Amino acid sequence: MRHILSILLENHAGALSRVAGLFSARAFNIESLTVAPTEDPTVSRMTLVTSGSDEIVEQIVKQLNKLIDVIKLIDLNDGPHIERELMLVKVLARDGGREEVKRLVDIFRGRIIDVTDTTYIVELTGASRKLDAFIEAVNGELIMEVVRTGVSGIARGTRALNVGTPTAAPRTPTKAAKSADRAARGAANPAHLL
Amino acid sequence: MRGAEIFVQALKDEGVEYLFGYPGGAVLHIYDELFKQDAVRHILVRHEQGATHAADGYARATGKPGVVLVTSGPGATNCVTGIATAYMDSIPMVVFTGQVPTHLIGNDAFQEVDAIGITRPCVKHNFLVEKVEDLAPTIRKAFYIAASGRPGPVVVDIPKDVTADSCEYYYPKNIEIRSYKPTGKGHPGQIRKAIQLIFEAKKPMVYTGGGIVLDDAAEDLKEFGHLTGFPITNTLMGLGGYPATDPQFVGMLGMHGTYEANMAMHHCDVLIAIGARFDDRVTGNLEKFCPYAKIVHVDVDPSSISKNVPVDVPIVGSAREVLREMNQLLREADFKPRDKSNPWWRQITEWSALDCLRYDRTTDVIKPQYVIEELYAVTRGDAYITSDVGQHQMWAAQYYKFDKPRRWINSGGLGTMGFGLPAALGVQLGFPDSIVCCVTGEASLVMCIQELSTALQYNLPVKIINLNNRYMGMVRQWQEFFYDRRYSHSYMDALPDFVKLAEAFGHVGMRIEHARDVQPALKEATGMKDRLVMMDFLTDQTENVYPMIASGKGHHEMHLAPGNPQPQPSDRELA
Numbered sequence: 001m002r003h004i005l006s007i008l009l010e011n012h013a014g015a016l017s018r019v020a021g022l023f024s025a026r027a028f029n030i031e032s033l034t035v036a037p038t039e040d041p042t043v044s045r046m047t048l049v050t051s052g053s054d055e056i057v058e059q060i061v062k063q064l065n066k067l068i069d070v071i072k073l074i075d076l077n078d079g080p081h082i083e084r085e086l087m088l089v090k091v092l093a094r095d096g097g098r099e100e101v102k103r104l105v106d107i108f109r110g111r112i113i114d115v116t117d118t119t120y121i122v123e124l125t126g127a128s129r130k131l132d133a134f135i136e137a138v139n140g141e142l143i144m145e146v147v148r149t150g151v152s153g154i155a156r157g158t159r160a161l162n163v164g165t166p167t168a169a170p171r172t173p174t175k176a177a178k179s180a181d182r183a184a185r186g187a188a189n190p191a192h193l194l
Numbered sequence: 195m196r197g198a199e200i201f202v203q204a205l206k207d208e209g210v211e212y213l214f215g216y217p218g219g220a221v222l223h224i225y226d227e228l229f230k231q232d233a234v235r236h237i238l239v240r241h242e243q244g245a246t247h248a249a250d251g252y253a254r255a256t257g258k259p260g261v262v263l264v265t266s267g268p269g270a271t272n273c274v275t276g277i278a279t280a281y282m283d284s285i286p287m288v289v290f291t292g293q294v295p296t297h298l299i300g301n302d303a304f305q306e307v308d309a310i311g312i313t314r315p316c317v318k319h320n321f322l323v324e325k326v327e328d329l330a331p332t333i334r335k336a337f338y339i340a341a342s343g344r345p346g347p348v349v350v351d352i353p354k355d356v357t358a359d360s361c362e363y364y365y366p367k368n369i370e371i372r373s374y375k376p377t378g379k380g381h382p383g384q385i386r387k388a389i390q391l392i393f394e395a396k397k398p399m400v401y402t403g404g405g406i407v408l409d410d411a412a413e414d415l416k417e418f419g420h421l422t423g424f425p426i427t428n429t430l431m432g433l434g435g436y437p438a439t440d441p442q443f444v445g446m447l448g449m450h451g452t453y454e455a456n457m458a459m460h461h462c463d464v465l466i467a468i469g470a471r472f473d474d475r476v477t478g479n480l481e482k483f484c485p486y487a488k489i490v491h492v493d494v495d496p497s498s499i500s501k502n503v504p505v506d507v508p509i510v511g512s513a514r515e516v517l518r519e520m521n522q523l524l525r526e527a528d529f530k531p532r533d534k535s536n537p538w539w540r541q542i543t544e545w546s547a548l549d550c551l552r553y554d555r556t557t558d559v560i561k562p563q564y565v566i567e568e569l570y571a572v573t574r575g576d577a578y579i580t581s582d583v584g585q586h587q588m589w590a591a592q593y594y595k596f597d598k599p600r601r602w603i604n605s606g607g608l609g610t611m612g613f614g615l616p617a618a619l620g621v622q623l624g625f626p627d628s629i630v631c632c633v634t635g636e637a638s639l640v641m642c643i644q645e646l647s648t649a650l651q652y653n654l655p656v657k658i659i660n661l662n663n664r665y666m667g668m669v670r671q672w673q674e675f676f677y678d679r680r681y682s683h684s685y686m687d688a689l690p691d692f693v694k695l696a697e698a699f700g701h702v703g704m705r706i707e708h709a710r711d712v713q714p715a716l717k718e719a720t721g722m723k724d725r726l727v728m729m730d731f732l733t734d735q736t737e738n739v740y741p742m743i744a745s746g747k748g749h750h751e752m753h754l755a756p757g758n759p760q761p762q763p764s765d766r767e768l769a
Binding site for chain 2: 009010013014017018021025055058059062063066069070071
């Protein structure tokens, strides 16, 4: 099963290679990995998408926690969460094809951010599945180049990952927090799927 | 204070007695400071691999971190085997590698290597010291990380200019690392669940590993053993964690474990694993591992739990703390220890009666097992034994009955040939008045033979027990069993004359060719308190290590030595 892990790690040279090295040394999967400093410049936040059985993902989480540079991590799949990925696609846009691509971009709520006589660059944001769906929808012969950022993810409701607070929701959540969580869980058609 | 002075002062503040090292360009400032003092004693090895193994042996025997100092480039790469050895067995070690000056890093400078990158997969953590202000705190962190939690080696890479630069010296006593908080006490609810299982168990079994030794929990394990009356087995790394002469001890388990230990593992209904990691050499075929057991696993490293075998009651915590907690609860609950008359113990006694470690004692050809048994007798079981890797290692583990922890020093996880001799030097430094023996074979021994010079320089009277069968015995054994006796490159041709070799290095050499000479020779050698003695035992060439679980087999499918009755009871009748 696909899991999204959010990891806070020390913003040191080499911290990234410790994580990457762990995955290759132990033959774990990485589907995507993004990392950047947070509001606290000593801390980087990494979002790592992996897949495997529950046992494997449990082992991945434990091994990551064991790395000295890893401050904290959560498996976003443990609760409701939002994921986003940014994609830029350069497509051939000629003659009649120009209109068709434009229509598709509108349907997917993307934007065309660069236009030449023969090409468009399309910017699209969303869950990875949505980006996959766009690529499937566009005639493959038109696609010149695709670049994706990999997934960024965040938990919904009061569950938050930062250096100062516990990783799980507080043991006795406030009333407001409880109802926010309920709302998050109960959302029938969460906006993040679009 | 200059960086080099800070380095030496930090080691003093850390209480480092011995520094195993080899000088070179990038660490010359540090060596100059070492020259000016004698609080930290530098042991000059003959190869950097020897430095790491010696520091490792010292750490295993004393419990204090081993400390190594080498130069950049080849100095660092020569350490990798020793660092990996310590990593696999969770040995606290701090390795300082010199590095080219910071402005040259990345320029392919002379003797430059990415030591941090090369060692990353085999260290608990590593550091590159970028400026002199970071030097003292980094050294403190390195020692703290190496020795706490699940211990392990830490590499600190120090560019040459950092040792020349100056800053004020401050050595922090305590250190906080926000991303590193090792667990101590186990979860009380989980411990209660474990106690519940202890009460319910009809066929209990206790399986403990190196964690007992590393955490100095042997006394607590002994108490746990006596409070419960349960049978106890140790892994290769855990030998000495429970006294081998105690009647509840059923021997080592695993590939070359005893029949009774492995059978008890297979048939137990509650398995209590403490400080062990379910290594493949221990478990055999995972599909057939402990099929009837509920498993409790106590380990300080959460990633060891349910890694290979799913566990029913995981307890993250230090072996010592959790054992104390469990002992306390057992005393409070007035647990009645199982006595030997109950059916489970009667069954185990029946398995033991098979005497699976029997071998031919009538011949005058030297049986390697006999040498170990005599060594045990002559040293009254009180020696420190290091070993290399192979058949001799298994025989030492099977036939030397370790009653105390930290007496059995071997490379269990990585299986590093060449470990034994330098490790013995480290042990002897830690315990100058004790008998330290290196049980080895002629193939392993020559892998770090150069350290005989180190032994002479520092007058380390190690006794080398060379079980010389003119083969890489374990390789030969597998070729005999699994490759139709095609002995591909496992015969040791062109061997040196080990007696002359010892003498050339300034030591005493002995050759022993008959069983009747074994005991007198051992007595004579151990009597030479101030000389290293190389004892070259010409042993039976084709002796094999038994019992054995072939790969893919379960604990109940052991091969016993030929000539033994092989009463393999069917699975069903015992279930």
